Amino acid sequence: MPLNSINTNAGALIALQNLNTTNSELGVVQQRINTGKKVGTAKDNGAIWAMAKNQSATASSLNSVKDSLQRGQSTIDVALAAGDAITDLLGKMKEKVLAASDTSLNTASFNALQADFVSLRDQITKAATNAKFNGASVADSTTQKLSFLANTDGSQFTVNVQDLTLTGLGLSGTFTFTTAADAKTKLADLDKAIGTATNKLAALGTSSTGLDTHLTFVGKLQDSLEAGVGNLVDADLAKESAKLQSLQTKQQLGVQALSIANQSTSSILSLFR
Incomplete structure (x- = not known):
């Protein structure tokens, strides 16, 4: 009771x-x-909170990786644009050489072709040396390779430099011709230079594709990490x-x-x- x-x-x-x-x-x-959030602080669930914080930090740090890879893309894009211009210039140089090999030309016409050829040659140097993004270049011989962040552990994605300067194409800074017969002999050198340039551009294109693929992967990885954190704490x-x-x-x-x-x-x- x-x-x-x-x-x-x-x-x-x-x-x-x-x-x-x-x-x-x-x-x-x-x-x-x-x-x-169901877990907003360590007080709510210490183990889950710690796990979520670690994964959030990893996801956030991937922003730096994406920034680095995007800089790499831009650097290669600039080099490819310069490479397109350089191959066009080599083609025009070949036209001038072929025209100058004509023995029926008078002196004035020959000299005009020679001057045009030298101008085109010098433009190649300018295009190669100016192909920089953020001070970096994969189109000249200032370095052998460039490395960009590939993951949060500091691993690198390496891009081999493709030298598109006159030297890198097997030509010299004084490459020219003095006679019609001399002009004819330069055709083989230019054909070889054009082949070298296209091969180097193809290599840069492959590197660019690799960067694109890895950047896509990093983006998906970041999304997956953020979704995983959401599953833990949301x-x-x-x-x-x-x-x-x-x-x-x-x-x-x-x-x-x-x-x-x-x-x-x-x-x-x-x-x-």
């Missing part, structure tokens, strides 16, 4: 305990809805919304139960009337 006491109201204490539990659960659900808002409704109803009932429990001791007064 329960004790009728005005000092201790066991029913009110139980109702209060249940109401406090409900309020605590309601606070957790409201925080999840406000933040969108709250299911539909579920939390349903739970919120339930807890709010439970809270109201708890308040009523506590009120009833508090009123129960007033019945003792009737014993003294």
